[in-house]
Amino acid sequence: MPATGPSYDLILHRLASSDCEIKLKAIRELKNQIIGNRTKKLSYIKLGAVPVLAAVLADADADSASGPSLIVQSAAALGSFACGVDAGVRAVLDAGAFPHLSKLLSASDDKVVDAAARSLRMIYQSKLAPKYDFFKEQDMGFLLSLLKNGNENLTGLGASIIIHSCQTSDEQNVLCCAGALENLISLLDGSLSQRDSSLESIAAILKNNPEVVSKFVDLQNRRALSSIIELTKDRYSRTRLLACLCLIYVQNSSSCYLQDTGTKTKLINILLELLDDSDHVGDNACFAFSTLVAEREDVQKLAFEANAIDKFNNHLQNCALHPKRLEGIFLALAALCSKLECSRSKFLSLQVLNILVDALAYDDANVRTAACICLKSVSRSVKNLSAGYFMNERIIASLVRLLSDLSTSVQVAALGAISNIVINFTPQKSRFMQCGGIKELVQLTKSMDSSLRLNAVWALRNMVFLADKMCKERIFMELTVSSVASLICGNGLHCQFLFFLINWCVPKKVIIVPKKVIIDSGYTADPEPSVQEQALALVRNLVDGCIDCVEYAFAEDGIILDAVGKQLQKSSKIDIGIQKNGDGMVPEPLHE
């Protein structure tokens, strides 16, 4: 029979007691109840326990007999509320405890300092924590003093602050210049906790910053880099993962730092091994893997040779995967298949496609987005598109459904996959039309979100490529002439414009030879040039073909043609020689 503690009401009543002993006991009781218990934390938050604790912390007299204990216990309880529960962090911040906790870091009592540091560390693990200002000299000095301190809780807090607040390249640069990297590297020899938090902080400072990476590599005659390479062999999986992450950022900033193919292969193998870790380490290993291989054909090749696709597939066969893991695996597979045809072939041969299509209807929006990104990557293959692998009702219907998803990220990712899949090189696009895809795409061309507009127009442009007359007519009717004209407005689109003119003029027996295109020195960029570029390409594809197709450009008094001309006039001067073409003359192919 479990022991039952005092009720919520009783504890809250005792917290308000003027008797310090009763108050202290109540705080201890409350703290013990909420540790690791999310439900109880939420209940106490609702009952208003956090402001009471914050008041105890603020009012306690450190010099009194019970003062230090009250401070330590209330700080610990507040930290516990903030641990892993955003509502708790919000309550602690709203109660004004944060400045009090910060102030206590300078207390003379080590126990008080420890408790405050631990509590602040919990708060800094949440995105809701206030951003630390690295640009204030005083704050930077304080941060460095935390990192240099012998107290593990203080160094841990310093690392947590960097992990939380170092986000921009300016912040990375200022931390690097202030010597934070040197301090963090010295912590690599400390306890497990110090080592891991130090590695995570170093990763935050190196991420996507070639300048800082370059300085880091040169630190201590590359000894810092060697230490991190050594830590990829550590017995603790989290340490191995974080060391790999640092090396990935080093490798991604310039291929000259880790030229040895063996190091890249080792990174791949370590991350693949970490997939077997069932907790966060395994989940994060998937994301780290996709960062390692993304956009790098050489690394993708090594990963392919290491049977990475088979390994991710094996994990996918596990039905009980956590959404985070599922998302990570799809992103890793997407990165693996982004450049190499052999990876795409392998993917398709393993029948992963069925699991992927199921994931398009997953509850978690991040999983749906990742599944779409993976499908986009796998369908970047003319060979597979031409074979019609993706033009089946199950895939198309699922993707079309996602066009009206509540999450914009899902919509954009679905549009990306659709953009590829509709290029199936057959003139008929009936399956996509039957699923109501055109209507949805056209609707999204009118979205307020420019990324949705861009991708929707892009999908339509690809769909019209070599499409038959019926498909073109359907799209043109749905889109309307005025919409097409309104999408075409912008500058810097000379090439698209010229090709459009060529497609329009050739059937009319007119040759247009562009002699030169002079861009105005007063060039003003259009806010959405990418959308207009795709819109012009769409029109190019629409008018490409028989004479009937050319008529699209003249519909409603030629407002499309007018829109193209007007916008081009704004941005450039063009010298076009127009020459009547005699019957039977073949226009010369133009130089691109």
Next chain:
Amino acid sequence: MPVRVLENTAPSQVSGANSGRSSGQSCSLLGVGQAFSGTQNVSSVQKDEAWRVNVRIQGCDLEHGYLCGTMEALNVPMADTPVVTFWEGEIVDTKNYTFFTGKWEATPEDDIRHWSKFPSFSPLLVQVEVDGGKSLDLSNYPYIFMRWKEQYFVNVGTDCGLTIAGFYYICFSCSDGSISGFYYDPNSSPYQKLELKSTNDGRSGFSFSSYELQ
């Protein structure tokens, strides 16, 4: 895609593909969407036969020396419908690929024998014999040499009576977009000649429609 038979006939004499010199412009006619039509001669000692052939380029990645598309063979005697295959091409750019095939059962001797069928290859022969053409700069050469390998049947099964085991040695003329080719498969009639001309495919001229993968 010839019929699946083994024949031992003497190599046929072929005429030159194209003699015109181009001004150095290259790929406007080798772009995605471009169509070609012509014939493939599948004559043997027993019969004189040629199929009508349509080709369309579907993908082009010059950086990797890659080209792909479909080939449609019409009036194929044993097929009820036109037979469409998907092919992938290696562009001999001397960076990604040289004149030596190094696979598909083609020896350097087979390569040189086939490439030499193209008159435009003769100025390159001496160097190709030395290093496969590795040291040649073909960036402004008025002809583009390629190998096209059919990968799968698009609209029929593998039991259609045709084979895609071999590959084509291809020579593309940049000046007029004409294509000459010779099919190579140790198990098929040798030197089956492919002759294609660029077509406007129902248009009154050339045009530049395009797609962009994401």
